[in-house]
Amino acid sequence: MFDKKSAAAPALCNSRCVCLVSSGGGGRGGGGGEGLRCVLVKNLEFEPLSTTALILEDRPANLPAKSLEETQRHKMEYEEMVAGAKRREVKEAQRKKRQMKERHKQEDIISNAMVIWNTEILPHWDTMKGTRRVRELWWQGLPPSVRGRVWSLAIGNELNITPELYEIFLSRAKEKWRSYSETSSVNDSESEGASLADRESSLDLIKLDISRTFPSLFIFQKGGPYHDLLHSVLGAYTCYRPDIGYVQGMSFIAAVLILNLEEADAFITFANLLNKPCQMAFFRVDHELMLKYFAAFEVFFEENLPRLFSHFQTNNLTPDLYLIDWIFTLYSKSLPLDVACRVWDVFCRDGEESLFRTGLGILRLFEDILLQMDFIHIAQFLTRLPEDLQPHTLFSAMANTHMISRNRRWAQVSVTLQIEAIFSLIWSE
Incomplete structure (x- = not known):
């Protein structure tokens, strides 16, 4: 009777019953073989084991049955859906693998660079800092472990x-x-x-x-x-x-x-x-000098990005609306912190010119987007740049930005404008 009752147990199961298969040896009475236990559960909801649980193979009893054609169509749609999900999973896995590979590559580069900075460059700072090799390493980004020391040495302590x-x-x-x-x-x-x-x-x-x-x-x-x-x-x-x-x-x-x-x-x-002269001009709010910095920036803006420059002019978007925030915080507020630190690396190498080159690099990087925007949206976008901005994309844009206008470098253009301002002030008096 026990065996018959056990055999009939599955027929008693319904949607509110959990059937468990147990192996021998686990019960109080011992014994081998497999047994089937049904446990009555109230309002139990199961999470589907796969997407197949979301599809009803047959319609509910109160609705007409599916035709063969409809069944085949639904089956094809489902298979296509599953295949699409698998493709996305494979694509995401490949992306993560590439990302991990790139991360390991960067870690190796940083590790090797750290050894070079600690053993070859920093002990001989005065003679090494201006060499081509060091400047190239500097552009690639300072290892975090030496970054503070290099910044400190590069900025100096004139005070x-x-x-x-x-x-x-x-x-x-x-x-x-x-x-x-x-x-x-x-x-x-x-x-x-x-x-x-x-x-x-x-x-x-x-x-x-x-x-x-x-x-x-x-x-x-x-x-x-x-x-x-x-x-x-x-x-x-x-x-x-x-x-x-x-x-x-x-x-x-x-x-x-x-x-x-x-x-x-x-x-x-x-x-x-x-x-430093640029920071002092901004933090003392020297309006005349700030205007000369903006004017110098616009010279190189027009030289490098004529279409975007014209678009900004049409929308009356002047450099002060975005440059002030960038210069005051050295881009640490507008850029992701890791990217901002890379900008600081180059600032410590090249001085104030790099700050304006960075600004032009940002405008170059997002030129196509900015050309589609009006005044308000441009100002908002440049105040808070995308969080997913990657250092290599910005530095690629900066590398394609030339800080020479009519055979004059940034320092020459900036100084010329400042001298003109001084003479203009003298003549006006």
Whole structure:
């Protein structure tokens, strides 16, 4: 009777029953062979094992049966659908394989480059930095492990700032913040009479900007591992250069340096970087000088990308609408961070010219897209560039950008425009 009952068990199963096959030896009574157990389950939903579970081979009983022609058509459609899914899976697997291969290749390149930089270049920096081989390696991107040191050496320390001097200005900043918090209500009532530098070096503005610095990384915001460090570097700088104070955009530059250098070295490099002519012109908001930089940029813009230049002119899109943000943050806000670091590599090698070459490279890379856009969409696009932008595509566009106009390089064009501005100012007086 037991065997008959077991044999009949499958017939009792329905959509609310789970049938399990068990091998011998697992039960309390022992014994071999296979048994079939049916467990009644309420409202149990199964995930399909494959896409076949989504297709009803036969229509429900209350509907007419499928014709042979319809059955064949549905079968062909299903097979085509499955084949398409398999093709997509194979394509995706191949893409991931290529991506992994490229990643391993890049890791090998970086590993080899790191050895060269550490053993051959950095120990002999002064004699090696200008050689063709080093400049080519530099263009390919600095290994992350040596990036901070190379930046620091390339930017230099003309201001002769020491770690001890940093500690002095940091102490002043902390004292200033303490007194600021104690007298914040008084400062608020007298803010109208405060100078621009005083207002912009305020704790509130620095705090606000830090909260907006690389928000996706969650490391510079309140409670993050680098929040206090960034706060210290920016605060110390406002005490070191009260004539400049804090200007929006500085937080991005300081943050990138902090990611690659120790605290005191980051401050030293930060102060010296901002002391460069181009950065000083922008952070002091020297309108006349900024206009000359924009004019020089447009000379090379028209030379390299005449169609896009004309399109921008037609839409009244002037360089200040996108260049200011790029220069103020050295592209670290608009570009993905890894790409921005590559831009910084070349900036440390070539100086301010590379910043404007990068801008032209971006415009060249997205020329076809930008030609289809109007004023508003161009401005929005250039403010926040695509997150999937790859370094090699940007640097390929930059390599095809020539910084020579009528046999004059960037420095010559820029200086000529600045001299003309000085003479124009003298004559007007």
